[in-house]
Amino acid sequence: MRVRVLGPLEVIGRIALSAALRCADRAGQAHSHRGLARAYIRTGRPDAASTHLEAALDLFRRLGDEVGQAAAHRGLAMVLVRQGRYDAALDHGQQALDLHRATGDLAGQAVTLNNLGYHHALFGDLHAALDFCDQALKLSQRIDDRNAEARSWASLGSVRQRLGQHQEAITCHRKAIDLLRDLGDRTAEAESLANLGDTYDAAADRAMSRAVWQQALDLLAEIGHPDAERVRRRLANE
Numbered sequence: 742m743r744v745r746v747l748g749p750l751e752v753i754g755r756i757a758l759s760a761a762l763r764c765a766d767r768a769g770q771a772h773s774h775r776g777l778a779r780a781y782i783r784t785g786r787p788d789a790a791s792t793h794l795e796a797a798l799d800l801f802r803r804l805g806d807e808v809g810q811a812a813a814h815r816g817l818a819m820v821l822v823r824q825g826r827y828d829a830a831l832d833h834g835q836q837a838l839d840l841h842r843a844t845g846d847l848a849g850q851a852v853t854l855n856n857l858g859y860h861h862a863l864f865g866d867l868h869a870a871l872d873f874c875d876q877a878l879k880l881s882q883r884i885d886d887r888n889a890e891a892r893s894w895a896s897l898g899s900v901r902q903r904l905g906q907h908q909e910a911i912t913c914h915r916k917a918i919d920l921l922r923d924l925g926d927r928t929a930e931a932e933s934l935a936n937l938g939d940t941y942d943a944a945a946d947r948a949m950s951r952a953v954w955q956q957a958l959d960l961l962a963e964i965g966h967p968d969a970e971r972v973r974r975r976l977a978n979e
Contacts, residue, residue, distance in 0.1 A: 750780035771800035771809055778816055787820045794820065808849075811840035815853055818860065827864045834860055851881040851889040855896050862900050870900045891920035895933050898940065907944035914940060931960040935972050942975075951976060 754777035761769030774797035781790035794816045801809035814837035821830035834857045841849035858873030874896045881889035898913035914937040921930040934957035941950035954976050961969035 748780060748784055750783065751777065754780050767800050767804060768806070771797045771804065771806070771813075774800070775809075775812065775816065778820075782816070782820065782823075787823045791817065791820045791824075807840050807844050808846065811837045811844070811846070811849055811853075814840065815849075815856065818856060822860055822863060827860060830860050831857070831864065847880060847884045848886055848889065851877050851884065851886055851893070854880065855889065855893045858893075858900065859896050862896075862903065867900055867904050871897070871904070874900055887920055888924060888926070891917050891924065891926070891929065894920065895929070895936065898933075899936060902936075902940045902943055907940055910940045911937065911944070927960060927964055928966060931957055931964065931966055932968065934960065935968060938972070938975070 754773055757776060758770060758773035761767075761773050774793040778790040778793040778797065781787070781793065794813050798810060798813035798817070801807075801813055814833045818830045818833040818837065821827070821833060834853060838850060838853045838857065841853055854873050855877035858870045858877060860870075861867075861873060862870035874893055878890060878893035878897065881887075881893055894913045894917035898910045898917060901907075901910035901913060914933055917933045918930055918937065921933060934953055938950045938954035938957055941947075941953055954972050958969060958972045958976065960966075961972060
């Protein structure tokens with residue numbers, strides 16, 4: 742029988758949830774469920790993550806915590822996308838956005854607008870995706886949230902690539918990479934480099950696609966990212 746080794750985030754989450762249950766601390770329970778959901782999302786267990794996010798959402802509703810509800814809805818949208826349930830993901834994303842607006846949380850709005858753009862792109866509505874991502878970009882720049890801005894540029898790059906706007910997509914990806922490099926987010930930088938390589942490939946610029954994919958592969962391999970194998974295969978097939 743195979744024994745599953747618990748990751749540190751899961752261990753911490755379980756301990757926190759157990760303590761909150763013993764103390765009948767509903768707020769602590771809600772946040773612990775969210776923490777466990779994040780651990781399960783990172784380890785590729787969307788069903789377990791969904792269970793904990795639903796529990797967190799129920800508790801946040803009982804507590805009247807709109808900020809917590811928004812975060813739970815945003816997490817559920819992410820999980821549902823990974824399960825291919827795009828309609829439900831869009832619904833949870835919109836509920837998160839409505840709650841962020843009700844509480845005046847501009848940073849939360851920027852993140853959620855970008856997520857909704859990404860979800861619409863997966864759903865195939867690229868023009869709606871472009872609109873949401875553009876709103877996210879403008880808001881993140883207005884509040885000087887460079888992390889949200891970087892992710893908005895990355896999303897815009899992916900959407901514009903799918904629209905066949907390759908040069909615009911390259912510009913967007915490069916803006917995202919520059920910001921992520923400054924922020925020290927090596928994982929997101931590596932992912933954006935891989936996407937930039939895909940865009941050069943779609944534009945039939947083989948020399949640049951290989952050069953950028955190689956940069957992405959070096960960084961992905963260094964940080965042990967699972968996308969390294971995908972990029973390695975792309976290089977081998979060129």
